[in-house]
Amino acid sequence: MDKLFTVSPSPHIFSGDSTRKIMYRVAIALLPALLWAVFIFGLDTLRVTSIAVGACLGVEYIIQKYLMKQKPSISDGSALVTGILLAFNVPSGLPWWIIVIGAVTAIGIGKMSFGGLGCNIFNPALVGRVFLLISFPVQMNTWPSIAIDGVDSITSATPLSLIKEGLAKGMPVSEMLESMPPVSDLLLGYSGGSLGEMSALLLIIGGIYLMIRKVITWHIPVSVIATVILVSGVFWFSDPVEYINPVYHILTGGLMLGAIFMATDMVSSPMTPKGQIIYGVGIGIITICIRLFGAYPEGISFAILIMNAVTPILNMYCKPKRFGGR
Amino acid sequence: MSITIVYTIATLSILGGSAAVILYLVAQKFKVYEDPRIDEVEKALPGANCGGCGYAGCRAFAEACVNAPDLMELYCPVGGDEVMGKIADILGLVAVKKDPRVAFIRCNGVCEFRPDTSNYDGVKTCAIELLVYSGETDCQWGCLGYGDCYEACDFNAIELRPQLGVPLIIDDNCVACGACVEACPNNLIELRKKFPKNRKVVVACRNQDKGAVAVKACKVACIGCGKCVKVCPFDAITLENNLAFIDSDKCKLCRKCPPVCPTGAILELNFPPRKVIE
Amino acid sequence: MLKTFKIGGVHPPGSKLSAGRPIENLPLPLSVFIPLAQHIGSPAVPVVARGDVVKTGQLIARSNGFVSANIHSSVSGKVKKIDSMADSSGYPRQGIMIDVEGDEWMEDIDRSETLSREIDVDGQEIIDKIQKAGIVGLGGATFPTHVKLIPPKGMKVEILLINGVECEPYLTSDHRLMLEKADEILTGTRFLMKALKVKKAVVGIEKNKPDAVRLFAEKSKSYEGISIIELKVKYPQGGEKQLIKAVTGREVPSGALPVAVGAIVSNVGTAFAVYEAVRKNKPLIERVVTITGKGLANPSNFKVRIGTPTSAIIEAAGGLPEDTGKIISGGPMMGRAITHPEMPVTKGTSGIILMKKTESRRQEVIECIRCSRCVRACPMGLEPYFLMTASEKNLFDIVEKERIMDCIECGSCSYICPSKRPLLDYIRYGKAKVGQIIRTRKK
Known part of the structure; x- marks a missing residue:
């Protein structure tokens, strides 16, 4: 026989999807929020994002090539997504060296020390962000003022930290609300905050795109947001003077970004729908607890990292419904 | 300032000391007696x-x-x-005495002798290929060459030879633990008696097909002709299922069988070259 | 809202290239090789010897035991030899090689095309005729049909499902058969119903075959007890357990046979073979085979005699394209790649697919990113990623507990994996090992 045929076990056809495509889809879904950030914060956005992405790719390349002695696989897009998410989680005025430190932590400690793509327990971007938040609290809480013609909302602090400070001074919520941007501004993204968490609306659009492209399922984002509404709603209902209403909770801070893009990180979230819902509920509860009773004004980063640690247990106990199950 | 340093050292010392005491007590409490x-x-x-x-x-x-x-x-x-x-x-007991053993892969079907007839493109382990296909060649008995034995060996005693298609056992490293024997899904690996200088006379084939089929798939297959059985003075060779087998415990390395083998399936290894008889 | 099974499933592109091509008769080959084991169970025992002259439809190998099937000569001619030939796995299998001379049929076979719808035979006679004709499940599993028709003691069959789903991409043989032999299939179904003593039969057809759905909806009105159901397109709906779930809503318990929920599933091809066996006295000597592939000149559907070499079918469809890298016998999801094109067509061959070189190699495997698509795709509700990793690490007691033996090897997990991980390869390995462990435990 002059020609050998290939044999292999079935199946012989494969879906056109690839890990790379999934990662690039996440990057595309983040694009509207990025463009909005450029509009709000100007070219600083591009500076932060490109430094973060570049540093993430570079760190991954160096570690893979010289430390792990394997073929670098930075083109798979996962470091790109980590870089964008890291940039989205920091203030736009952050000095370049802090961003680089964040990237080194995110990729080096958060991802590669566990073995690289697919092996990390925690969301790398959040590891980087939390590291920066603890190490450089001043820089990480210096919010640049946004000044757009015609829009009269110059903010130097995020709504959440305003509330935290206000409550510490014993101010009732209703009084604070007057000095806060209206809900529509929060939705569209005219309030202060990190790069990517500005516009809840654009993040939701990105999330819907991901769901249509079947990159993520509804379970995690919906369960996180629903839990936040429910828990904060209970507090608000019990004492509207002490606690702010649920709408502010879901529209402020990094909640949308966290619920849609960070918590749904495939590697560090549970595998089964049941596990994903428990995971989402856990994130929601912990977020509200930190926001209401913790030292930090924002809690979703910590909440996601804590639930990341719980994920292996959820995978162990939340089994899918077996066919013909007993 | 100096007071702070003193306090720090004192606190840490007390903490460390008490932890050590607790550890010691716990270790004593939970100690298990062992012979x-x-x-x-x-x-x-x-x-x-x-x-x-x-x-x-x-x-x-x-x-x-x-x-x-x-x-x-x-x-x-x-x-x-x-x-x-x-x-x-x-x-204070008596141990059994055993001859030292060494593993041997009973297949010499390197690419030269055993041409590929298909091209396998699944997971590259012998056990998985064997679930679905008998191998890339027409011989269903021989070595698949993906090195399940290599993975199983803890002693660096197996060398993968991808270009030849059959791994090689490095006799000096082999400790005859038998891990590769377990790992080989085609049962090719045998623990044989270890002779001085690693000399061995062995049928390097497991093909139990009829002669014609066997030799068509692989030039150096045993065709079960039985010539070696007749020539062996020590009754060390048996023929079963079209396949000869040399019992290493009976073999005396007389080297009468390799020359009579029509396909060259019997190998003599690590001997000095034979004198050419004119 | 159309019905389908609830858990998992994938949507591979249909690629039904040969759907519009009517069934043609393939010219007789020069010689055939008829394997003795074309069914699940013990191989048949030859009753002819070298040099015997046989007629088309003559019994050449008798079934050996209850779970076995008769084998008939598919051609007339002289028995050249009884020898072994490598099967699709490369292992030699016994078979009978016959040189074709003319086409002389056994006298008692009715070769006319006339339709006859009478159901005037009793149940036992139907089963006897099916057994005699050597009919096996033609969907691919090749389980002897007469065994299925005698349910185990204490089990009651309530419904007969006729599988016209054909969920495998590329294949169109069942589809064409349904379009061209609807009455015969429905009559065959009536025979099966009578043999099983059931009042109700349902033909399940997927939505992507609207012409067959329409035709069967129309025709089934004149057959008592037979209804048809249009199903949503989803792979692997043609799987026995998935089809039962989709049509009746019942789940076959883990480790049990379909009859445990009162259902028996039969393929449309089998129903047609039953009709021919009972009405026309014709044994199972030919079947419809789809020959298809993106590089092939004429993707077609042929009626092929059992034992015909695959190469003869490829020749009739325009010849082997130059860039063929892989030949698959069966569907692309569950079929087997064959090592050489001389492989004969057997009772279970539903199609031959030629894949181009570019499509036939697997892609680079990268790390699992835990996207959980395999978990969502698994129609049995298993966790393929976990079963693969645990099988790879030889943790067989764990995979057994995680119900690895429930896997139907549909390949949905390997298909959907974005990292192109060989999930099913490892799961098959785990299954084989767990199977060994279970067998030794029973002893």
Whole structure:
């Protein structure tokens, strides 16, 4: 026989999807929020994002090539997504060296020390962000003022930290609300905050795109947001003077970004729908607890990292419904 | 300032001291009595934890030795008679004596002799290919070459030879633990008696097909002709299912069989070259 | 809202290239090789010897035991030899090689095309005729049909499902058969119903075959007890357990046979073969085979005699394209790649697919990113990623507990994996090992 045929076990056809495509889809879904950030914060956005992405790719390349002695696989897009998410989680005025430190932590400690793509327990971007938040609290809480013609909302602090400070001074919520941007501004993204968490609306659009492209399922984002509404709603209902209403909770801070893009990180979230819902509920509860009773004004980063640690247990106990199950 | 340093040192010392005391007490409380001979036996063992003895590791084997009434059933193939002698001394028992053994892959179907007839493109392990296909060649008995044995070997005694298609056992490294024997899904690997200078005369084939089919698939296949059986003066060779087998315990390395083999399936290895008879 | 099974499933592109091509008769080959084991169970025992002259439809190998099937000569001619030939796995299998001379049929076979719808035979006679004709499940599993028709003691069959789903991409043989032999299939179904003593039969057809759905909806009105159901397109709906779930809503318990929920599933091809066996006295000597592939000149559907070499079918469809890298016998999801094109067509061959070189190699495997698509795709509700990793690490007691033996090897997990991980390869390995463990435990 002059020609050998290939044999292999079935199946012989494969879906056109690839890990790379999934990662690039996440990057595309983040694009509207990025463009909005450029509009709000100007070219600083591009500076932060490109430094973060570049540093993430570079760190991954160096570690893979010289430390792990394997073929670098930075083109798979996962470091790109980590870089964008890291940039989205920091203030736009952050000095370049802090961003680089964040990237080194995110990729080096958060991802590669566990073995690289697919092996990390925690969301790398959040590891980087939390590291920066603890190490450089001043820089990480210096919010640049946004000044757009015609829009009269110059903010130097995020709504959440305003509330935290206000409550510490014993101010009732209703009084604070007057000095806060209206809900529509929060939705569209005219309030202060990190790069990517500005516009809840654009993040939701990105999330819907991901769901249509079947990159993520509804379970995690919906369960996180629903839990936040429910828990904060209970507090608000019990004492509207002490606690702010649920709408502010879901529209402020990094909640949308966290619920849609960070918590749904495939590697560090549970595998089964049941596990994903428990995971989402856990994130929601912990977020509200930190926001209401913790030292930090924002809690979703910590909440996601804590639930990341719980994920292996959820995978162990939340089994899918077996066919013909007993 | 200096007060702070003193306080710090004092606090840390107290903390460390009390932790040490607690640890010591807990360790005393939960101490488990173990026969001290287990440690001694374990020390005598090679410590490779290869599992060649049939136990989970050297420690488990040592426990088994200490608890066993005699050493008849227990043998460490890696340490051999020397180590078993030491263990017997420690325990005051008698150890069995065994000839040293060495693993051998009974297939010589390298690419040159055994052409590929298909191109396998699944997971590259022998066990998985064998679930679906008999291999890339027409010989369903031979080596698949993906190196399940190589993965199983803890002693660097197997060299993968991808360009040839059949791995090679490095006799000097082989400790006859038997891990590769277990790993080979085609049962190609045999533990044979180890002769001086690693000499061996062996049928390097497991093909049980009829002669014509066998030789069509592989030029150096055993065709079961039985010539070697007739020529062997020591009754070391048996023929079963179209396949000759040389019992290494009976073989005396007389080298009468290799020349009579029509396909060259019988190999003589590590001998000096034969004198050419005019 | 159309019905389908609830858990998992994938949507591979249909690629039904040959759907519009009517069934043609393949010219007789020069010689055939008829394997003795074309069914699940013990191989048949030859009753002819070298040099015997046989007629088309003559019994050449008798079934050996209850779970076995008769084998008939598919051609007339002289028995050249009884020898072995490598099967699709490369292992030699016994078979009978016959040189074709003319086409002389056994006298008692009715070769006319006239439709006859009478159901005037009793149940036992139907089963006897099916057994005699050597009919096996033609969907691919090749389980002897007569065994299925005698349910185990204490089990009651309530419904007969006729599988016209054909969920495998590329294949169109069942589809064409349904379009061209609807009455015969429905009559065959009536025979099966009578043999099983059931009042109700349902033909399940997927939505992507609207012409067959329409035709069967129309025709089934004149057959008592037979209804048809249009199903949503989803792979692996043609799987026995998935089809039962989709049509009746019942789940076959883990480790049990379909009859445990009162259902028996039969393929449309089998129903047609039953009709021919009972009405026309014709044994199972030919079947419809789809020959298809993106590089092939004429993807077609042929009626092929059992034992015909695959190469003869490829020749009739325009010849082997130059860039063929892989030949698959069966569907692309569950079929087997064959090592050489001389492989004969057997009772279970539903199609031959030629894949181009570019499509036939697997892609680079990268790390699992835990996207959980395999978990969502698994129609049995298993966790393929976990079963693969645990099988790879030889943790067989764990995979057994995680119900690895429930896997139907549909390949949905390997298909959907974005990292192109060989999930099913490892799961198959785990299954084989767990199977060994279970067998030794029973002893």
